[in-house]
Amino acid sequence: MSERKAVVELPRPEEESIADLMKQVLMRLGEDPTREGLVQTPARAGKAYRFLTSGYSMDVKRIVNGALFSVTYDEMVIVKNIEFFSLCEHHLLPFFGKVHVAYLPKDKVIGLSKIPRIVDMFARRLQVQERLTREIAETIQNVVDPKGVGVICEARHFCMMMRGVEKQHSGTVTSAMLGGFRDRKETRDEFLSLVNQDSLGR
Template sequence: MTATVATYPLKTGAGERPSRAEAEAAVATLLRWAGADPAREGLRDTPARVAKAYEEMFSGYATDTEALLTRTFEEVAGYDDIVLVKDIEFTSHCEHHMVPFLGRAHVAYLPAGRVLGLSKIARVVDAFSRRLQTQEALTQEIANLLQRVLAPRGVAVMMEAEHLCMSMRGVRKRGASTVTTSYLGLFREDRAERERFHALVSRP
């Protein structure tokens, strides 16, 4: 018997989430469409493997990102300068081709009395990355969440990634890197703060 996963409403409003069996049947259909035989030994378990992999890779849809930031600390000896977590490795999937893009995120904020546990920033990056995305939207979503929940004096997010939809198909340019940024609060208003952020990110 094929296991099924619990259903929950899709965020698109398209109805209930399909069952695991329906997802596996869809993968088998794609295999046949591509010209493969889902019944041969090497592909027999592929639909189940793909469904399981997708459940992991797109688990961000089931993550309450605001809940990740509910615990903060105020006993920080009055610290109010930049907090930067850089070189956060991430992998996401392009919403246009469902092909991975992967790279590093650099996230900073200027505290206004409260600071986060450092792992929380990495968890936020991971949660938003595990959804179908564009890099531009991913960058903005991370910044907006930190600004909305933490209410710091400023937020800066920079993401650098290679898109496999560009390197393995289409123009097929390997090694091309895409950089996106989002600046809120003082990082948007004050050029000197942005330059400090860039200097810290580029520091070995």
């Protein structure tokens, strides 16, 4: 039986350039990038940052991939507790949390799995929470053309937890309301009520 040869995954050119820069950062911080524990750190960091910013190479059209379906249903559709991680563009530190998305169909619905993918596309970029919330809402509005869209984003920011004010338990909530969600208080109230409802037992 012939032995299977291990496949060596070569770093991408952009990962190599990020690795070179990370090596310089480590040296500026007073570390030795050639010591055992740090030899592979610049390459790992380059790969990690490439993944954490992979949203820049994602495209809405490819994500949706035609998954829009004609319906007669016109009540609220909610996908809630969509977990995300992102990088704060001010300090390059993580922020993370959950996004709740709702829309009022006009004559089409979008495949449910596409909504978390849209969230990931914008979360995997250098972000601020306010813009992330707005981009998700506007994209769903543009793609689905519903009567309205509501997005609530709850997050905790490492730039507040690890530095600055050092408040480990503080959270930030942002919202974007478009169309019927912005115009009708009853619609917003229904959205908030359903988001806060522990309907799945967790």
